[in-house]
Amino acid sequence: MAEATIEHDAVQHAAPGAYEAPLFGAYSKKVGMWLFLASDSLTFGALLFAFSYNRIYTNPWPTPFHAESIANATIMTACLLSSSLTMVLAVFAAQRGDRPWMRNWLLATMVFGTAFIVLHAMEWSKLINEGLILSGFQSILGVSQTATSGELADISKNIPQFPQAFFGLTAMHMLHVTIGVIYLGVIAFRKWFLPALAVIWIAGAFMIPSGNVFHYPVHALGIGLLVAAVIVLLKPKDYDAHDVEVCGLYWHFVDLVWMFIFPLVYLMSTKVS
């Protein structure tokens, strides 16, 4: 009667047993990030739909981007694509346990991401100086240096959908890139990233003049510093290859969105001389 005493695997207690494989065959952090990216893609999808809709029904749609704007945007695209490559190399380094090279590749990714943000901010400042503006820039952000006549000023007055779509889309994307760079910094350097971020925030707050569109938005870095400090100080941990891979998913998503923004916003609005 030995069979009567043999228990089925499913009812054995306090013994290691087989567990059901996850539905998507991936660890929960990765599935969670994919779900977040699916929701974020709906946000960008809605913005891109709105942009495309505006673009089609507004006739004529402005085409103010000269060769230097397109060259700048192309360099920005190359920066993001290269950052995706360095992110993949960081994931490889993390998976083989090479922490110094994981940090190096993450730092390279951050450098490319920061270059993208700086080039984009410079382009925004140039366009605003030349007259491309939203009314909220002056009333809320205190932007003062903007041309009142010229091609871009005329576009702002007569076809406000253009600056609304342009600034709306690119601001949302720039915010995501900034959050991504902070995320990379936390994964690569953990609590040692906090003083560096604080220095950048304070430097930005003092160096960006009051008439510039980024004078107040730079304080988003302060919010990022607060969130990063809460995460790093309340839950200190050694980030492993899974964490780097999940961070990589977010970073590649940011690159992916730019693959749609660049042709729709810039290339469809080029000025051919």
Next chain:
Amino acid sequence: MHDTATHDTKGQYFWVWAALLVLTAIEVVLGYRQVFSPVRMLEVLLLLSVIKSALIIGYFMHLKFETALMRWLLVLSVVTCFFIMYFFFFPDAERIRHLGVQ
């Protein structure tokens, strides 16, 4: 985590990166030279963007090496979005122009 040793190598990612740069250069040339009419240009640029996205999602985001269920779920969602955009939103935007709404 999937077994990286068996199906992807570093060299593959350099090729994908190079392909993405080449596709970007093609987009810039087509866009700056205004090779096609606006509607055709939009379709071509969207197609190139979808190809670039597929490369990024498949290789950089490793979806090619994930389970079939995850792949199909994401691909079907994206295809549905594009379907709605192309067959409902764009024709509606075109229709508004001819209604005379400014």
